Amino acid sequence: MKTVEVAVGVIHRDGQIYITRRAQQLHQGGKWEFPGGKKEQGETVHQALCRELTEEVGIDVQSTEPLLVVEHDYGDKKVRLETLLVTRFGGEPYGREGQQGQWVKLNDLSNFDFPEANKAILQKVLEALA
Numbered sequence: 784m785k786t787v788e789v790a791v792g793v794i795h796r797d798g799q800i801y802i803t804r805r806a807q808q809l810h811q812g813g814k815w816e817f818p819g820g821k822k823e824q825g826e827t828v829h830q831a832l833c834r835e836l837t838e839e840v841g842i843d844v845q846s847t848e849p850l851l852v853v854e855h856d857y858g859d860k861k862v863r864l865e866t867l868l869v870t871r872f873g874g875e876p877y878g879r880e881g882q883q884g885q886w887v888k889l890n891d892l893s894n895f896d897f898p899e900a901n902k903a904i905l906q907k908v909l910e911a912l913a
């Protein structure tokens with residue numbers, strides 16, 4: 784099975800993270816996620832994330848830092864989530880594709896239902912920011 788390469792952004796501001804909810808019909812539908820999407824050919828992870836975060840949440844990413852890479856096999860799909868911390872951005876995020884989105888305090892993140900691959904990301908986010 785081919786691994787899908789995904790750029791994932793942890794959008795951080797003042798102790799809160801902006802998360803969105805995946806549409807029901809998508810892979811891992813209905814779960815909360817850190818916005819992002821598949822890398823296109825020839826893109827760096829930073830470039831892919833800039834494009835995806837403009838498309839999905841309408842922000843202009845200005846700087847990122849690598850956080851971690853997670854590989855996960857869902858059985859029906861294998862993903863490699865290259866996760867970046869978004870340290871500076873312009874604009875205010877919103878669910879530009881009609882999806883739900885909200886700012887969540889670091890301490891409340893674990894109350895949301897994320898895909899299985901996100902466990903490691905969540906742990907790392909709390910280590911890095913809490």
Ligand SMILES: Nc1nc2c([nH]c(=O)n2[C@H]2C[C@H](O)[C@@H](COP(=O)(O)OP(=O)(O)OP(=O)(O)O)O2)c(=O)[nH]1
Binds near residue numbers: 789860899901
């Ligand atoms: N964006 C994102 N994807 C995640 C997370 N956790 C996780 O397992 N995934 C998986 C779900 C999907 O299989 C894959 C991301 O693909 P996607 O559906 O967001 O890709 P995309 O935005 O490019 O969407 P599309 O153009 O294919 O519609 O990674 C997460 O926190 N954020």
Ligand SMILES: [Mg+2]
Binds near residue numbers: 818819820821839
């Ligand atoms: Mg996406």
